[in-house]
Amino acid sequence: MKKVYNFINLSIEYLMVSIFAILVIDVLAQVFARHLFSNSPSFTEELARYALIWLSILGMAYLSGKREHLTMNFLYRKLTIASRIRVFISIELMIILFAAMVMVIGGGNLVMITWTLDQVSPALHLPLGMIYSIVPLSGLLIIYYAIYNILTGNKNENEK
Numbered sequence: 001m002k003k004v005y006n007f008i009n010l011s012i013e014y015l016m017v018s019i020f021a022i023l024v025i026d027v028l029a030q031v032f033a034r035h036l037f038s039n040s041p042s043f044t045e046e047l048a049r050y051a052l053i054w055l056s057i058l059g060m061a062y063l064s065g066k067r068e069h070l071t072m073n074f075l076y077r078k079l080t081i082a083s084r085i086r087v088f089i090s091i092e093l094m095i096i097l098f099a100a101m102v103m104v105i106g107g108g109n110l111v112m113i114t115w116t117l118d119q120v121s122p123a124l125h126l127p128l129g130m131i132y133s134i135v136p137l138s139g140l141l142i143i144y145y146a147i148y149n150i151l152t153g154n155k156n157e158n159e160k
Helices: 002-037 042-066 074-078 081-116 128-132 134-152
Strands: none
Touching: 002 042, 002 134, 042 128, 042 134, 081 128, 081 134, 128 134
16 A cells, blocks of 8 residues: 555656646746747646646645645644544544545536536637546545545654
């Protein structure tokens, strides 16, 4: 299970670095084109927007898996070990419920609707279902990470 976890983390890291590189190149091209030609290609703004969306949502899933997301654990530290375990499992179960209901089911419905309606982005002419697919994908990753955390007891050092 640890090998799958490490493989998923490494894959997400490479994907996020690639998306960030595309974002940087795109924004630089937009700035230079606007400076040199007083006009930038119309697709650069849209590409930057979608790259930032993918980077943000995928980053949220990644940080969830690494347990490096923002937490307020002042009261958590005051609990006994047995209570900490119960709270930890309860939190992970709530994360699974949220990711399943909002991201996987809700995001999946959004993807299906945009595919069914053949909606495309104005400048890039990409199917919006492809753009929105990051939402259910990240939801599935968050669910995997939460299950992994419950089964392995993977806790951030700050919570101990």
